[in-house]
Amino acid sequence: MSFSLNYASIEHPKWKNLPPPPDFANLHATHTRTPAKAAAAAAAASYAALKEKRAWDLAISPAKSLPMQAFMLYMSGGGVQIFSMGIVLMLLLTPIKNIVGINAAFTPFSPTQTPTPTALPLQKLTYVLCNLLTLVVGLWKCRSMGLLPTGTGDWLAFETRGVSPEMSLL
Numbered sequence: 001m002s003f004s005l006n007y008a009s010i011e012h013p014k015w016k017n018l019p020p021p022p023d024f025a026n027l028h029a030t031h032t033r034t035p036a037k038a039a040a041a042a043a044a045a046s047y048a049a050l051k052e053k054r055a056w057d058l059a060i061s062p063a064k065s066l067p068m069q070a071f072m073l074y075m076s077g078g079g080v081q082i083f084s085m086g087i088v089l090m091l092l093l094t095p096i097k098n099i100v101g102i103n104a105a106f107t108p109f110s111p112t113q114t115p116t117p118t119a120l121p122l123q124k125l126t127y128v129l130c131n132l133l134t135l136v137v138g139l140w141k142c143r144s145m146g147l148l149p150t151g152t153g154d155w156l157a158f159e160t161r162g163v164s165p166e167m168s169l170l
Contacts, residue, residue, distance in 0.1 A: 048111055052120075055109035059123040062098065062130035066137065073141050080145055088145070091138035095131035102127060 069091055076084035098105070102124055103117050110119040142148045149155060 051109045051111065052123075055106060055120050055123040056126075058105060058109065059126040060130060062095065062127070062134050066130075066134060069134065070137060073137070078145055080147070084145065088138055088141050088147075091141065092135065095135040095138075098131045099128055 069087075072087050073084075073091070076087045078084075103115070105127070106120050106124060107115045109123075110116065112119065139148065143150055
């Protein structure tokens with residue numbers, strides 16, 4: 001049995017005479033091709049919007065990790081032990097390192113090819129505020145552990161005594 005293809009019928013296919021499926025003609029008539037420049041501009045705008053969305057995700061990421069850090073602080077207890085001190089030290093140092101390296105963190109998301117320090121100001125402000133909130137939680141834990149001098153008894157070494165009145169019975 002031999003099998004052969006007849007390529008002569010390709011030029012006049014039978015399916016050209018069939019009616020289009022429902023709503024296919026309307027869809028095809030309303031859809032026009034966009035020029036290559038318009039498509040490139042739309043792709044660039046879409047990429048810029050995606051970069052801005054990712055910058056917002058990075059900006060609020062310290063606030064997203066705050067519940068887990070609060071749970072770790074709760075589980076570490078209120079005493080001054082090596083485990084609780086390690087968690088508090090991490091909670092105090094991480095926001096400071098994040099704030100110092102803010103421009104390097106936001107460099108991949110800058111809207112221009114050459115990143116500037118003034119790019120994405122709202123995202124950077126939100127990032128700083130979320131890191132400061134994390135720092136406040138760490139300082140609150142230090143205060144609850146008694147590591148911050150908040151009472152008057154903590155400052156007695158710096159107080160001077162007044163001149164005592166001398167009394168003589170003679």
